[in-house]
Amino acid sequence: MNPLPFLKREPFLLVSIVSALLFLVFGGAWLADLSSPAWFGFMFAWLFLAILSSAFAVVRHAEGIAVILGEPLGTLVLTLSVTGIEVMVIAAVMYTGPAGSTLARDAMFAVMMIVLNGMVGLSLLLGGLKHHEQAYNLQGANAFLAVILPLAVLSLVLPNYASAELGPVFSTPQAIFLVIMSVGLYAVFLAIQNLRHKNYFMGPAESKAESEHHGHESVSLPYHFVLLALYLLPLVVLSKKLALPIDHGIRVLGAPSALGGFLVAVLILSPESLGAGRAALANQLQRSVNILLGSVLATISLTVPAVLVIGFITHQSIVLGLSSVDTILLLLTLVLSTLTFANARTNVLHGAVHLLLFLAYLMLIFEK
Numbered sequence: 497m498n499p500l501p502f503l504k505r506e507p508f509l510l511v512s513i514v515s516a517l518l519f520l521v522f523g524g525a526w527l528a529d530l531s532s533p534a535w536f537g538f539m540f541a542w543l544f545l546a547i548l549s550s551a552f553a554v555v556r557h558a559e560g561i562a563v564i565l566g567e568p569l570g571t572l573v574l575t576l577s578v579t580g581i582e583v584m585v586i587a588a589v590m591y592t593g594p595a596g597s598t599l600a601r602d603a604m605f606a607v608m609m610i611v612l613n614g615m616v617g618l619s620l621l622l623g624g625l626k627h628h629e630q631a632y633n634l635q636g637a638n639a640f641l642a643v644i645l646p647l648a649v650l651s652l653v654l655p656n657y658a659s660a661e662l663g664p665v666f667s668t669p670q671a672i673f674l675v676i677m678s679v680g681l682y683a684v685f686l687a688i689q690n691l692r693h694k695n696y697f698m699g700p701a702e703s704k705a706e707s708e709h710h711g712h713e714s715v716s717l718p719y720h721f722v723l724l725a726l727y728l729l730p731l732v733v734l735s736k737k738l739a740l741p742i743d744h745g746i747r748v749l750g751a752p753s754a755l756g757g758f759l760v761a762v763l764i765l766s767p768e769s770l771g772a773g774r775a776a777l778a779n780q781l782q783r784s785v786n787i788l789l790g791s792v793l794a795t796i797s798l799t800v801p802a803v804l805v806i807g808f809i810t811h812q813s814i815v816l817g818l819s820s821v822d823t824i825l826l827l828l829t830l831v832l833s834t835l836t837f838a839n840a841r842t843n844v845l846h847g848a849v850h851l852l853l854f855l856a857y858l859m860l861i862f863e864k
Contacts, residue, residue, distance in 0.1 A: 547738060585603075614854040664815050671807070
């Protein structure tokens, strides 16, 4: 059997596996001394690009599965794949980084800011410029926001006020309750999305052909599932190694700690961002809404319980409560998202406002 067609189709699989094996064997020595700027830059670039290429491949195979399964189950596979990458990266950094690290909180907050402001804003702006106005299913967006709003506030705002003695962290009973509540609400949402009210998450005027994932190659479910797993496995090793350059760079450069969370979020969300933008340009706004709001919901519903469980296992205190500035940004973003998705049609104004709020978030990373 000639392996060349397979290698042409999967050019990054060998890069991902070889990189993971090399860092598994030699990573300890390579990353022990990052004092040289050139060596630090080389190590960071290698790890970042290897993880990014693997993440794109994971999303590509998730898209292949999505073509076969159809909507809305297809988009669910995509968002769960991306959330799985997010959990792996954050967990690896938590195991490697110092105790009491705020990276998990910063990464989750960055995901919300990037998605709800940056990606939503860009998708609505691009779609509005090309198509003037775009329609989507209002009931589906409202279902997403109905779960996102309470979980976001409970996870990232309430810890500042729930326990005066502990600070911006939950007590053990509070954390256990949040884990159960988050997973339970997400399970109810999945039942609504995939069983009881599937029509909420289908475009109001789309034909079946328009609802499919055009432009994405589909082979077979076993093929895509196996390749997805093969790309995910090296990510575990590479993500753990990436934590060291990130921590070193922030410490040496004196950069704000929130920058680490932002870099992790960018790494995770890059493939999804392209998918949402392409869908908006193709006048498939419903698919963009499903990807973007589904990504935020999965992040809150699954990443928060995951990091809390990791905290129990490693005996770390998981800092979840946001600063006062970030709390204002979060609440403003949630209110703005509610207003944006209160009408069944969107235009460039909605996109421009979200993008401006995203720029405010970027500015405040360095000004707080």
